[in-house]
Amino acid sequence: MKITLKWLKEYLDTEATIEEITSKLTSIGLEVEEVSNPSAGLKDFIIAEIKEVNDHPNADKLHILKVDTGKEVLQIVCGAPNVRVGLKGVLARPGVKIPVSGDILKVGSIRGVESFGMMCSARELKLGEDHTGILDLMTEAPLGSSFSEVLGGDTVIDINVTPNRPDCFGVLGIARDLAASGIGRLKDLSFVPVEGKFSSPIKVKLLPSGCSIFTGRYIRGVKNVSSPQWLQDRLSSVGLRPISALVDITNYLNIGRCRPLHVFDAKKIRGEIEVRYAREGEKLVTLDGKEHVLTSEMTVISDSEEVLSLAGIMGGEKSGVSEHTTEVFLESAWFDPMNIARTGRFLNIESDSRTRFERGVDAASSIPDNEIATRLILDLCGGEASEIVIAGEDPRWEREIQFRSERVKTLCGVDVSREESEKILTSLGFKVKGDRVFPPSWRPDIEGEADLVEEVMRIYGYDKLPALSMISKEMPKVLLSSVQKKEMSARRALAERGGYQAITWSFMSSEKAKFFNSKGVRLGNPIASDLDEMRPSLIPNLIDAAKRNSDRGYPNVALFEVGPQFIGSKPGEQEAMASIVRIGKNHGRHWLDVDREVDVFDVKEDAIATLGAVDAPLSGLQVYRNAPSYYHPGRSGSLCLGKTVLAYFGEIHPNVLRFLDIKERVVAAEVFLDKVPSKELRSKNQKAIFISSFQPLFRDFAFVMDSEVEAEKILKVVRGVDKNLISDVQVFDLYEGDRLGKGKKSLAIEVTIQPQEKTLTDLEIEDLSNKVVEAVKVATGAELRR
C-alpha cells in the first residue's frame, strides 16, 4: 500500500518529521517497506532562464550562455542543441550532486571557457531517459526557486499492510492509527450530505446476492473533464495513471478512504438496476477487455437486460464512463468478503476494489461515502445529483467484547493501567463501557479479548515488552523423538563413510518415478512439469544430482540424503529414509592404494553401518535377494530382521540407468529408519563380558561347492557348530575358475576358536575341525578342497 506524505496530511494534522512518522508506522504494525521521494535530491537545483546564447570560439557544438538565476547572471558552457533565449530550465550550480552520476559539480573550464554550472537534461536529474536536450519548462515559478518545489514532489511511503487491516488499505485508516499513537491529530472529517434535486430515474432492486446494502445516486449534466492538478498528482505519486475526473475520483476515494466505488454511464443502463447472483454461464467483458463466464455464486450488478459489472471486483466495459459521458449512476455498496474472495480467485482477477472488499470494507460507510463521492463529482464535474437511492441496510457489525484490562499483563507481561488501555482503545475508535468494548465498524478483525490486548499493546509499544527468562527449572528431558534421533545418527554414519549429504526436492518427475515403484502420489499444481510427483524413493533425485556432478567433471560421487519418501497421498503415508548413491571410483588415483569401481559391497556396508548407527540389532540381520525391480536382479539384496526389510542395497538396474541416460554402473542403498526397532523397546543393559585368558586359535578351511550356494549359509552353519568355542568366522578368499570346473566355486574361511576354560588338546581341535567340515557338507554339499 503506497501513500504519500501530502495525502496523509489531508487526514492528519501533524508536525512530525517523515522519520518520526515512518518509524512510528513500523512500530505499530504498519511496516514501512520503503520511503522514497523522487524530487528529494533536487532541492538544490534551481529554475534559471537563458538570457543570451553565444557561439563557443573553440567548439562548433558548444554554446556560451548567460543564465539568470534571479540573483545573478552566470556564464555557462552548454552543448545542448535546444538552447534559446528565454528558455527556463534547471540549473545545477557548483557543489551540487548530479543524480545520474553521483558526481559533485565543479567550476570547470570547457575548451578554454569557464563554466559556472550546468543546465540539466531529464536524464541527468534521473527524471526520465531523455538526454536529447536540456529541460525546457513551462513554469511561472520565479527564477531561483527550488526545482523540487516546482516539481511538486511528494514523499511516497510504501507500507506492508497485513490482511487483517482493511481499514489501513485507506490513507484515512493509517492516519487514524498514527493519531492514536501520538503522531498528530485526526482532522475533522465531518461532511454535509448532498441535497437531492430530483428522484433518481434508475431504481435499485436488491435480490439475495451477497450484497447487504447498495446505495446509488443519479447525477446529470456532468462533464468528464481532466482532473485538477492536485488530484492528478495524488494518483501519479502512488503509481496510478490519471484518466478522467470521474475515474480518478473513484480511485482517489479507494486509496484515500478504502472505499471502492463504481460509476456507470447512466445512459447505458436499461431499465432498473438489479443486484443479484449471476445466472450460470452469463458472460461479462470487464474493463480490462477480458471476457468472463460467470457462475451462480458470483454477485453481479445488472440492468433489466444484462450484467453491467462484477460486483466489488471490476466494472463492465460497456457501461463504463468515457469523455462523452454526461449522466452517471454512482454505486457505493457493501459486499460479502468471502464471496468477493471466492469470485476473484475463481476468475483470477486482481483489482484494488477486490483487495479491499475481500478484506472487509467499513461496514457503516456505504451511505457516507456515497455523499462524499457525490460532492466530489459535483465539485469537479458539475451537474446536479438526485436523492440517494438505498437498497438493503448496513451489515450487522456491532459487537460487544469483554475486556479485562489485566489481560494485558497476563498475556504480555506488561503493566498497562486500565485508564491507559481505555484511552488507547478510544483513540482507535472503540467505545468502552466498563469492561465491555465495542469495536468500530471499520475493524472487522477484532473478534475477542486477545485482539483488544494486541490493540492496546501495539499502541503502548512492543518495545516495552520485558525479556523474561525461559530457562527450565528441571533438567532438560531427552530432546529427541526416536526417528529424528535415528536420522541424525544415520547422517553422521554415512558422512563418516565418505558420503556427502544432499538435500533434494521431495518431489520428482512422474516419468522417472515409474521406474522406482511409483505410488502415483501426484501434485495437483506442481511448480514444474518434471516436479509433479512425491518421490517414492530418494534414489532417483540422488542419481540426478550425481549425474550433474559427473557432467561437471566430478565423476566419483557418494551422495546421500536423509528424508521422507511417500507411499500415499494422505498425511502420515511417508517413510523416513537414509539413502545413498555411489558412482565412479572409490577414490581418485593414488600412489599407495589402487582405485577401483564402487560396487555392491560398498553400499552393503553403507547400509550395515547406518543400521549399526541407529542401534539395529546387527547380529540378527539376514540377507535376502528381494530388492525392488529398479535394482539389478543378480546384484542386489535386502537386509532383514525377521520378515521386516530394514534396507535394500545393490546395483541399479541397467534398464533404469539407460532411461536416466547414465553409462556407468550406479550402486545404491536405502535404509528404512522407522522400521528399525527403537532402542526404548529393547533392554539398555549389556550382557556382562567373559574375557578368556587363553590364546585363540585360527584354522583355515577351503570348501568347493556349487556356485549357487550362498556364503551366508556356510558362515551360519560354521558359527553354529560350537557357539561356545567358535567366536568368529570370516571369508578370506573366493575362487571361481577353470580348475574347479563349471558351476563350482571355492570359498576359503578363517575360523577363530576361543578356548574358554582350558587350552584345547590337539585331539579336541581335530575333532572340532572335523565337525566343521561335516556340518558344511551336510548343509550345502560342499567338500573340503584338497
Added chain:
Amino acid sequence: MSDLENIREEVIPLLCGASSLSELEEIRVSVLGKKGCLTELMKGISSLSPEEKKTFGQKVNELKEEISRVFSERKLFLETEEINERLKTERIDVTLPSRPFIQGRIHPVSQVTEELLAIFSQMGFKLAEGPDIEDDWHNFEALNFPKSHPARQMQATFFMKDGGGDILRTHTSPVQVRTMESQSLPIRIVAPGRTYRCDYDMTHTPMFHQIEGLVIDKTTNMGHLKGCLIEVFKAFFEVEDVPVRFRPSFFPFTEPSAEMDIGCSREKGEFKIAKDKGWMEVLGCGMVHPNVLKASGIDPEEYQGFAFGFGIDRMAMLKYGIPDLRTFFEGDIRWLKHYGFIPLDIPAINRGLSLNGGVKR
C-alpha cells in the same frame, strides 16, 4: 698359568674383536656351549678335593661373569652398529600423500537444525514432528485460517492431485496442532522440518525448512517469548548480545502477533550482528490465538502460551555466509565440501556450538 687363565687370555680379545653378531655368538658357544672349552674344563671338577673344588668353582664363575659382561657389551655395540647401518639405507619421502581417506559432509541445513535443537534442549524444549502431507484442518482450519480468507493466499499452497483437499504443509505450524491434540499439558516443543510453497525465484524455493516452537502452560506470556528468542539467537550466533526489535504483525494463529527483527549490518554482503546498523526480519511469533487453543480442546481461559516459527535455511545463510538459497538443493559436491560440516562436528552447548569437531579436509 692355569687353563682358566689361558682361556681368558684367548677369549676376551676374541670377543672384543668380533666383527658381527654371528661371530660373537660363535665365540660364546665355543667357550660356554655344550662342547665349549670352559664347559669341557668344568667336567674335570669331579676329580678335585672339596677344597680345590671350591676354589676352582669360584674362579670359573668369575671367568664366566667376565666373559658374559664382555659379550653383552660387544653385543650392544654390534647391534647399535647394525641399526645405524640400516638407518643409512632406510629413507622414504615423507612428503608423499598419506593413504586415501574420504571424509563426507553434513549439509548445513542439518547442522544448523542440530545447533538449534542443542540450544532449545537447554531450555527444556522437547522435539515434535508432523507429516509433510497435511490435511486442511491441521495446516489451516485449526490454525484459525478461515476458508477463502486472503491470509490463505499469503501462502502459495501445493495441493495433492487426489488427496481430497490434502496439501503439502506450507509451514511447520500444523505440528502445533498435532502436539496439542496428542500431548498432555503443559507443552514445550520445537519441530523442525520440510515445508513447501509454490514459489521459485531468487529468494524462494518450492521446498524449504522451518522450525516451529510452541509453549503452552498457565503463565507463559509475551515477555517469555521475547526472552526465549533473545537467548536462542545469542546462543545461535555465538555472540554476547543480539539487538532485537519486536513489531506488531498479523498471523491468524497468534494474537497478539509479532515479527522479530535482529540488528545487523550487511557490509559487502557479509552479515554481522550489530547495533544501530539496520534491522532484518527473522521470524514471526505471538501468543497462541484462543481459537487455536479451542480447536485443540484447550481452554483459553486457563491455558496460554506462545508460538514462533522461522526459516532454518535462512539462518544457515546468515550464520555461515552462504549467498544463494537455490544452491542448497543442488547436491553439488564442491558446494557441500565447502559449506558442509565434517561428521565429528556434532553441535553441543558444552563444547561450543559450531566448528568444534576439527578441521575440514
